[in-house]
């Protein structure tokens with residue numbers, strides 16, 4: 205038998221299983237009840253979104269060999285030498301700031317999010333002051349507060365608290381949450397697929413054809429591609445994460461499914477250019493990658509860094525200390541004379557033949573509602589982006605609704621949209637929709653609620669429960685909802701809508717369609733059985749009952765999944781509101797409360813109950 209020889213059999217560089225940075229994958233996870241026991245009456249620190257993302261990266265080993273927030277010795281070594289005190293490369297400080305005057309007692313602190321939910325615990329080893337201006341100049345190469353990463357450092361408190369952490373790594377909401385794999389999980393997946401050379405691709409933008417070209421070229425000498433978007437807090441104006449994830453889903457359909465793994469990296473973006481490109485390489489090494497793509501102006505922002513600064517820094521490091529093979533690329537463009545993608549290394553033609561694929565240019569086209577040339581962006585990806593680009597104030601790239609959508613009616617200030625709640629009977633769709641309606645009215649939205657049961661007695665009288673009749677029912681609801689939304693109404697639909705194809709047809713008709721899967725388990729729905737229907741269905745008295753004797757097809761990529769089992773309605777409503785805010789469809793009336801809770805006597809009983817849900 206002939207053994208096929210792959211390019212990767214002879215390709216240079218590291219091979220799986222690649223050693224994590226520092227030699228061992230750090231695992232600092234713990235269960236919530238254990239965290240609550242340790243947190244006990246310990247003082248609490250409120251974490252910003254970026255700090256919470258860092259905590260998760262520490263606990264899952266993405267930041268191996270770090271085991272906690274940095275103390276003064278680690279901070280100083282990292283800032284001045286780009287290394288940890290033990291000599292390992294580490295380019296960017298990971299610190300936890302606390303407000304001036306915070307007093308601590310005991311040997312632990314409880315780490316909480318802005319809502320007071322317990323995220324983890326930290327052993328209290330040290331409280332120290334960091335010189336933030338010096339840190340910015342060394343790490344970012346500038347202390348200009350207009351640099352978004354520098355601004356975050358300068359805005360952080362000077363006082364920092366340090367020590368080893370342990371954190372509850374709970375599932376995250378939304379599409380990105382479903383793709384958030386730990387380093388142990390990506391490593392297991394690579395092993396299961398038999399990949400020996402794995403190239404990691406960092407991104408915080410939608411994937412355009414230039415990125416795809418780099419991925420293809422790298423994949424020619426590797427076995428697998430980890431498409432690894434960063435989904436932690438990014439700067440104002442970056443494309444919202446749910447939109448990006450849908451665009452990535454569309455983009456990877458152009459690769460063989462067994463050659464690409466899409467996963468989300470929960471970590472904050474710092475825009476530190478060269479130093480951050482190095483951090484990104486080390487984090488991918490921890491996830492099991494053997495190769496890493498370093499493009500032009502990797503991890504940069506504005507014009508703070510030269511196009512090859514990141515590549516130069518990484519190339520200057522000893523390969524065995526780096527532990528991952530960098531693949532460096534120059535500018536990529538579409539060349540009409542070459543008839544495809546090319547770079548200055550492969551194309552001999554003059555500038556006039558070339559179309560450069562800058563993200564800014566693509567955003568401008570999408571914003572103006574013009575067609576994006578398929579040489580720049582795959583049409584499927586452009587569709588996702590265009591469908592999600594919404595009217596938004598300011599100069600951010602996410603601005604305008606698609607050309608065919610009319611502007612919101614004067615006076616309302618809101619574009620219309622459809623939130624489509626799908627799920628089993630008794631899942632809580634109508635309950636959440638009614639509560640959401642009240643909140644949206646408070647925010648000034650004109651709201652219309654279309655409840656499946658009511659619609660059936662009016663709009664769809666006479667329709668039964670065959671697949672054809674169910675599809676007709678959904679198509680009618682979708683038609684009405686789309687009409688209302690086009691006139692600026694926020695339409696909430698609560699309908700079982702068991703068939704995926706019918707829902708997707710509505711999605712295709714409606715410009716701003718937000719699918720919310722109310723994923724309450726069949727057991728819980730049957731338990732609730734508010735109308736006594738499950739008892740009858742299980743007794744065989746109701747034919748074609750969804751979930752019992754008729755199928756339910758859950759959405760593959762809904763904008764939001766709600767797990768209402770044991771969750772208060774208010775929590776479900778908050779999740780939908782956050783989702784609408786992320787998509788730019790609704791804005792909170794009042795600003796969020798201040799992010800930092802000062803150290804206090806620890807959580808009261810009410811806080812502890814909330815943490816447990």
Ligand SMILES: [Zn+2]
Nearest residue numbers: 539542551553
């Ligand atoms: Zn050319």
